[in-house]
Amino acid sequence: MTDVRTGPIQSTFNSTPQTGMQQAPEHLFILFGATGDLARRKLYPALLRLWNEKRLPNKFALLGIARRPYHHDSFREQIRQAIEEFAPSAMPVAGDWQAFLERAYYCSADATKPEDFPAVASLVKKLEAEQGIPTHRLFYLAMAPELFAPVADQLQASGLTDLGDAPVENDRQAPWKRLIIEKPFGRDRTSAEILNQALRRVFAETEIFRIDHYLGKEMVQNIEVLRFANALFEPIWNHRNIASVQITSSETVGVEERAAYYDKAGALRDMVQNHVLQMVMMMAMEPPSRLKVEAIRDEKVKVLRSLRTLKEEEVYQHVVRGQYRGGSMWGQAVQSYRKEPGVQPQSSTETFVAARLFIDNFRWTGVPFYLRTGKRMATKATEIVVQFHNMPNHLYFNPEGQLQPNLLSIQVSPKEGISIRINAKQPGTDAVVVPVVMDFCQQTESPEAYERLLLDAMHGDATFFTRWDEVQLAWKFVDPIADAFTDHRLPLEPYAAGTWGPAVATQLPVAEGYQWWPLSTQTHEEGLLHEPI
């Protein structure tokens, strides 16, 4: 059971530029890719929820841009349908629909055609003038990454990124522009640098918000709180007490409709370079001087700088790449990756990566960080398990070293929670020590990552977005591994769909005397759950 023992004592993050309950500033949300999947599945539901919670200001408008020949009204109907399909729980009570939908406007334009941009620009300026919205422009590019640079160029050419220099009444009216983009940020360090240079011709680094939606997840944001607001954990958060850290992000789905992109990217670029390394950084960073965005990002970058880069000949020792074959999931046969529509029949793209990382600094010396991520795995879960050192052998309750280590588990999804496994005496006259688990489980529904991140971007809070040097250093770490994959310097291990990946990945922690711990979802699904003692 979980409860708050001493009542509603609350501590707000006053020292940081967190957004809290604050309403977003007045702005125009300019969305490229307005008819696409991301917009329909994530962005419209997130905007509507923000609207329902009164986090959007009165002077707000959404301008959707895509090729299809919609009008404002038909676009509004599209939004309504998207909500009904993907987020029915977000639907407002009758009257409020209209108020939200009336904020939505549409401009049909082909992002690859420079000649279409003047119409966009004039509609932006018209909306701003008509609705009295200050020059606060949030550009969201929900589109293929090849278009990021060309669109940025056209935004500039059309004058949309020109904020003017008219005097303003007060600071809240001071004009701004921001750009939100989604991964992939390049496919290696070189291409990422080229992309970045192109964007930087138009937007300053502080204006670029690179979304990593894992950073919008409640429990990933909770890592900071766990580490820095608890005297229980802060003193033991180092190699003297922690034996290893395991990060799993597993999916049960296959490539589905993303095959064309995924077959070129693979699990390493799709998951490790961004989401998984972000979790490594959150777990491993030194306490920042303040919980302010640049101080935190500085510490995260230091983790990447301390990551031991794998030399070409070391990759095969520390990394496993796998690709799923056919198998059985939920009692049904599922097909091999190479037979999925849109995948090359001889594809050597990895759908699974496991790796052992070391962070060479005083805090983490000698502590292996094990990562694994993949598709068509046994369970869908993102979970971090911290394993503490074993108690000394031969001592006390541990004569044959059989005493189980303490574990701290941070469950990111689908369950959100924290568990601690400790050793306790089994009740009864028997003198038996058994591991028991103490749980804290989020009971309320957490907001979607996008809801939080959009609001942060509206406020200009980049804490949970990725800074350029994080992207750059993450590629620096990933590139030698990707090269080894390309050159086939390590085998592509097949694994049956519905399993925990190749056997060699299961063995990865064994070299140091560890094992992958069952995830909290597994204990239920695989019958490992035992009655409480």
Place this chain on the structure above:
Amino acid sequence: MTDVRTGPIQSTFNSTPQTGMQQAPEHLFILFGATGDLARRKLYPALLRLWNEKRLPNKFALLGIARRPYHHDSFREQIRQAIEEFAPSAMPVAGDWQAFLERAYYCSADATKPEDFPAVASLVKKLEAEQGIPTHRLFYLAMAPELFAPVADQLQASGLTDLGDAPVENDRQAPWKRLIIEKPFGRDRTSAEILNQALRRVFAETEIFRIDHYLGKEMVQNIEVLRFANALFEPIWNHRNIASVQITSSETVGVEERAAYYDKAGALRDMVQNHVLQMVMMMAMEPPSRLKVEAIRDEKVKVLRSLRTLKEEEVYQHVVRGQYRGGSMWGQAVQSYRKEPGVQPQSSTETFVAARLFIDNFRWTGVPFYLRTGKRMATKATEIVVQFHNMPNHLYFNPEGQLQPNLLSIQVSPKEGISIRINAKQPGTDAVVVPVVMDFCQQTESPEAYERLLLDAMHGDATFFTRWDEVQLAWKFVDPIADAFTDHRLPLEPYAAGTWGPAVATQLPVAEGYQWWPLSTQTHEEGLLHEPI
């Protein structure tokens, strides 16, 4: 929710002389005070449960001794009635009653009359001979402490403590005698020493088992395991991480039928000198070299030696004594202590004690241990709360020092469990840190303390019994306080029945900036339980 995550991994205490599942050795259980309250409420149920669990050997007999003129059969009927009244859940299925009751014998004797002892002695020898029980004699004196020394003398005079020197077939046959006694062990250091000298004329220190039934409680025994089998706790178990320790042992009952004894003893002698200080020792002791009885007791004694003795003039600063007045409990009026039957109308006996202790060693320097115990309090509970240091002010989530400290709570009774209170992020876009509680709660019924302790004594394991020097040093600490009470050097604070004691006791931790934490039972009873976040 509580579960054992990785299955039935069990670690037995092989390194220690724990009794585990082992059957007790063959012996004769010689019980003085066989018709008394303790025997009927606690000892017969405990023996029967051990019998049901096959922990008692085939060659076992119980010899009850008291003044009443029972015969074996009428004594057996008395045992059956006691079980039915006080421990119906212990009743065996039909047939087994007889097998247990047939082990019971009775000898009518007045413990104050030397002339009654030869009959006891001859029955003991007759039973041993008839049943083939080796000379293994466990004497349990469930009687007034004034009788301890005279009975011991008569046991000796009657030859019952003479083990003979006949050769034995093997070690398990080697004769032994043991004495089990209950508190009070004297009423101050001098009287305790006199009592001890008398007992030691007949029994060696290793043959004397001083029961402190708190040491038989599951969660008190679990303190060792928590501390020494968990890498999470071991490194932070000191003044650098722990701010204070609070020990509460509260009762809701008044003095009831114990008034005659209690009015002479008071809460200090009845609870603090033994139970509460034992819990202090378990929490504070250094890791022993081995988990063996004398190594553990050596460490416990070191805690008492490090206890800061209160000088006469200091008692009033660190100790509160209280006595209950009338009040309301469970919606009914209850009367003042001084109006209880058997209590002197002008009695100044304390029914409540609170105190602040310091343990002057490297581990605990500067950490106040707050104790409180009393009758007619708001809740019946025994619970230990460890408060960790506050996080630094102004830092991170703690700009105004409002962040709540981490707490570890060990619930001894009536609930048995462990809770940890940590700080976590409140879900939602709000940046709010709130305390959340992670619980581990014993789900199975723990054995009664007496069941465990009797079995230990049968095995000769004295780990959870009190050694003489513990008794002696506990009195050394308590005596100056008792003297201050006697001399009225600190006020007798009245408190209303059904409350948490005198206001001045509530204020005790405030001097160091602390507070009494609500107990886990309180959060429910007093409506402090809040919805999980």
